[in-house]
Amino acid sequence: MKTKCAKLNQVGTFLIFAGPATLAFLSVVIIPFIYGVYLTFTSWDGLSKEKPFVGLANYRAMAADVPFWQSLGLTLLYVLFSVILVNLIGFLLALLVTGKLRGKSFFRAGFFTPNLIGGIILGYIWQFIFNRILVYIGSISGLPIFQKSWLSSFSGAFAALVIVTVWQLSGYMMLIYIAGLTGVPTDVREAAKIDGCTEGQMTRYIVLPLMRSSFTICLFLTITRCFMVYDVNLSLTEGGPYGSTILAAMYVFQKAFSAKQYGVGQTEAIVLFLFTAVIAVTQAVLGKRKEVAA
Amino acid sequence: MKKLISTVTAVVITAAMLTSCSTAGSTSTTTASTKEQAVSENSIQSSAESSETETETDESASSSTNRQDFSGVSIEMLNTKSEIQSQLEDAAKQWSELTGATLEVYTIGSGSPSQEISARYAANNAPALIMGDIQDIVDVSSENAVDLSDQSWAENGGTKYGYSADGKLYSFPFCIEARGLMYNKTVIEETLGESWDPSSITNLDDFKALLDKLVAAGMTSPVALNAEDWSNAGHYFTLVYEEQDGTLEGAESFINGLKDGSQTLSENARFNSLMDTYDVLMAYNINKDDPLAADYDENAADLAEGEIAFWFNGNWAWAEISDYIEDDTQLGIMPVVQNDTEGNANVNSYLAGSASKHIMVDKTCNDEQQQAAAKDFLDWLVNTPEGVKVMVEDCSLVPPFSNITEEANNDLGISVQQYSNAGQLFPGVTDYPGDHWSTVGAIMQKYLGGQIDRTEFANEVQAYWETQE
Known part of the structure; x- marks a missing residue:
């Protein structure tokens, strides 16, 4: 009787704490995901009631879909630039606002603000800046770099995407880095100082190794967010000029909903997921391995 | 014991949650299936009902106040003409007050209607x-x-302009819209210092001579071209199909020819003559330095204020133009003139136009009451003075219905009405693939931006069609 009671007890406790969350997670993540995988084996057009089973045809179509691989390649390039710049700038900002500086909290808030603006609005604001304001500056100052709108050439539009992403995300990463920096115990710092460390050496050999976990988190967050980016892509360049900046998420969306090939689009979405998952998890595991405790 | 009680309550609560979820799920599925049944079984009944509505509205056309009561019915409308969003919201409010129903109109900011x-x-x-x-x-x-x-409006032009398949009319043709070269007559006459008649321009040579005269008289860039893919591929390039011989059959067989390779786009006479005209437009484009950064609103303002004389677009642009225009400025639309008229003698005297926006009533996700209310809103638009006012005056549309005789409230609409009444409109093709405008649009933007030449352009478009089934 007692053991039965205890078991029931355990189940009860589990249901109280984890029941609602598990239910929600199952119904909005796991089940749709499994259903999504099922849809990759159908030639559904996204509208019709019938979802004809076609086996692996979508996977073959995906493998032969050159523009998809191109947009995935472009996304990789975008992730590479964005992740490096976001983390570099985020970390430098964090160093800046934890050092000796007047109005620290004002700067912290200021750098973080861009992250509070939604991606769509952010894209429209920057579109206006790139298309009109910078061109206007170019026309009155004669600076050749601003003569034409950046958004009307591929390299310019790509750079614009990276710049806007960096502007949006580095403030967020700065917050995490600040937490990491302030989390390094002062006794270790003092000990290092007594041993004759300079400021630079202290950052390099004491602080950085002790805040590795912040880097792991920030890299994970930026990698996943940049792979999945859609809103900024949509509102800033809309894939243009001439469809040259269509990143993977936008490509998948167009495939599924404009070209009405839901099955193929879904298959490509799964591939995008696998790519992101493998890269992000590898990064997290490698990062974890090098973490040290104070 | 206490523990046991708490466990039991926990289990009960969770079980209650689970069952309420599952019952919610099952009720929703049953309502969905009854909805479908209702739709299929009661189609006879619903048509009887709507014929009742018809007679009612015939009476109410004179005194539009007593409409059928739809209290408690709530419906939604997707509006893909974002320039008339506020006017439609007002119309929805008016209609709601008459019927007691709630109609919520929403529009999409970006992305295509098809995606939404x-x-x-x-x-x-x-x-x-x-x-x-x-x-x-x-x-x-x-x-x-x-x-x-x-529906009563079906006979008055609904069937002619709407979309029908298998003997069923599936759409309410919302407005006639025509594309062409929009001109600012006032500024042309001011610049040239003489009176100017658009009908004097009968081919590309005439047009180019006029542009040169305008340039000589001090207007450095008399033309504006849009950068948007819908304008370039959806409106300009589709002329290539529609003007093959000016009929839908001709356009369709040409498109089929592109798909199976029996037609070569780069050798097509219409393609080449339209691209000749496009090249001229590009050469005199006010956005020439950076054509892909052209701003739609600025183009509208430029035409209204006389910075430019011509803009390739259509009469819907009145919504933007009206913000900038002075009362005595005269505007109009003329055909996209070409030199080569092989295969179609009308290209220099017709606009390309048809019912451009269609409204359908959904039966899959809306129950019978909602469908009836939706039909009633459409009926109200056509058959009451208030509804007509919304379309003609508030939204500045050219409705395709013969019972509406009001003249359009702006120069562009009047131009379109003239061409439409004279039967000088090329009908629009109905079944482009959903990604036609974005894909071909991207290719055309490359051409506009000077990235590719005409042969490469033709080949890329041809390649696009060959991948279509």
């Missing part, structure tokens, strides 16, 4: 009234649209 409609159907939550381009309606109508052929 697929997404809503994927969510099984489509609005009752769906406005779309004709190919959007074609894509979804056979499974989801209510047959509207019993």
Whole structure:
């Protein structure tokens, strides 16, 4: 009787704490995901009631879909630039606002603000800046770099995407880095100082190794967010000029909903997921391995 | 013991949650299935009902105050003409007050109608009234649209301009829109110092001579071209199909020829003559230095204020132009003139135009009451003075219905009405693939930006068609 009671007890406790969350997670993540995988084996057009089973045809179509691989390649390039710049700038900002500086909290808030603006609005604001304001500056100052709108050439539009992403995300990463920096115990710092460390050496050999976990988190967050980016892509360049900046998420969306090939689009979405998952998890595991405790 | 009680309550609570969830799920599925049944079984009944509505509205046309009561019915409308969003919201309010129903009009900021409609159907939550381009309606109508052929407006032009399939009328043609070269007559005459008649321009040579005269008289760039893909591919390039011989059959067989390779785009006479004209437009383009950064609103302002004389667009642009125009400025639309008229002698005297936005009534995600209310809103638009006022005056549209005789409220609309009354409109093709405008648009933007030449352009478009089934 007692053991039965205890078991029931355990189940009860589990249901109280984890029941609602598990239910929600199952119904909005796991089940749709499994259903999504099922849809990759159908030639559904996204509208019709019938979802004809076609086996692996979508996977073959995906493998032969050159523009998809191109947009995935472009996304990789975008992730590479964005992740490096976001983390570099985020970390430098964090160093800046934890050092000796007047109005620290004002700067912290200021750098973080861009992250509070939604991606769509952010894209429209920057579109206006790139298309009109910078061109206007170019026309009155004669600076050749601003003569034409950046958004009307591929390299310019790509750079614009990276710049806007960096502007949006580095403030967020700065917050995490600040937490990491302030989390390094002062006794270790003092000990290092007594041993004759300079400021630079202290950052390099004491602080950085002790805040590795912040880097792991920030890299994970930026990698996943940049792979999945859609809103900024949509509102800033809309894939243009001439469809040259269509990143993977936008490509998948167009495939599924404009070209009405839901099955193929879904298959490509799964591939995008696998790519992101493998890269992000590898990064997290490698990062974890090098973490040290104070 | 206490522990046991708490465990039991926990289990009960969770079980209650689970069951309420599952019952909610099952009720929703049953309502969905009854909805479908109701639709299929009661189609006779509903048509009887709507014929009642018809007679009612015939009476109410004179005294438009007593409409059928739809209290408690709530419907949604997708508006894909964002320039008339506020006018439609006002119309919805007026109609709601008469019927007691709630009509919520929403519009999409970016993305194409086709994306929005697929997404809503994927969510099984489509609005009752769906406005779309004709190919959007074609894509979804056979499974989801209510047959509207019993509505009173069907005879007055609804069947002629709406989309029908298998003897069923699936769409309410919202407005006639025509594309062409829009001109600012006032500024042309001021610049040249003489009176100017648009009908004096009968081919590309005439047009180019006029542009040169304007340049010589001090207007450095007399033309504006849009950068948007819908304007370039959806409006300009589609002329290549529509003007093959000016009929839908001709356009269709040409497109089929592109798909199976029996037609070569780069050798096509219409393609080449239209591209000749496009090259001239590009050469005199005010946005020439950076054509892909052209701003739509600025183009509208430039035409209205006389910075430029010509803009390739259509009469819907009145919404933007009216913000900038002075009362005595005269505007109009003329055909996209070409030098080569081989295969189609009318290219220099016709506009390309047809019912450009269609509204369908959804039957998959909306119950019978909602469908009836949606039909009633459409009826109100056509058959009451208030509704007509919304379309003609507030929204500045040219409705395709013969019972509406009011003259359009702006120069562009009047131009379109003239061409339409004279029967000088090339009909629009109905079944472009959903990604035609974005894909061909991207190719055309490359051409506009000087990245590729005409041969490469033709080859890329041809390649696009060859991948279509």
